[in-house]
Amino acid sequence: MLIAFTSYWDLPGTIEFASDIEKLREEILKNIESLKGKTIYSVTDSEIFLPNSDVDKIIKDSSYSETNKLYVSNLTPLTIVRAKYLESEKAIIIKVLMPGEKNGIVISRFYTGRWFPAIPQIGLLKETFFEKAVSGFLTEIPNRLSKQEIDAIKSRTIFKGMSDTALKYSKGRPKKINQWIAGGEQWIYENNFYVYLIRDKVVNWQRF
Secondary structure (H helix, E strand, O other): OEEEEEOOOOOOOOOOOHHHHHHHHHHHHHHHHHHOOOEEEEOOOOEEEOOOOOHHHHHHOHHHHHHOEEOOOOOOEEEEEEEEEEHHHOEEEEEEEEOOOEEEEEEEEOOOOEOOOOOOOOOOEOOOHHHHHOOOEEOOOOOOOOHHHHHHHHHOOOOOOOEHHHHHHHHOOOOEEEEOOOOEEEEEEHHHEEEEEEOOEEEEEEEO
């Protein structure tokens, strides 16, 4: 058995009210059974942990989580077998079936919406229950991705002309995004890895 943890981007500004929390609870209890039998797909920001990991520590202790991670290939399909709501943590525990008949556990944070004040163009994101319940995983492989992009995501590589969506799935979320030239962005990753985009397409990258 493996233990996986996923969460929304940890940007400041998410505000939760008592009424929102109650709506959250009602939505989860009403729809949680609908998750059974569905397939989700791992990407770079999906996290898998050792089978003997302490779930409570995974949620609350980032240093513990970091030392208990296991590698999972991008776009690995996982079939949901069962789901349970952990109300104290506002998280959903999901049992999944992995390739090779191995069981895994996904612990997914669940919110009614996300607000990113640091990225105004994103704003409040509206999502289906399925998408919110499996944050950090894909609910399908987007058909807008080319075969070359899918291959790059699986190998965690990039190429010129790659979309920003494919870049995010392949390399994960950047530490920081800077405005570059007109219509361009600089995505900064760990280990001083910089990716440059113009009009949402990769044009170059370098490591300092």
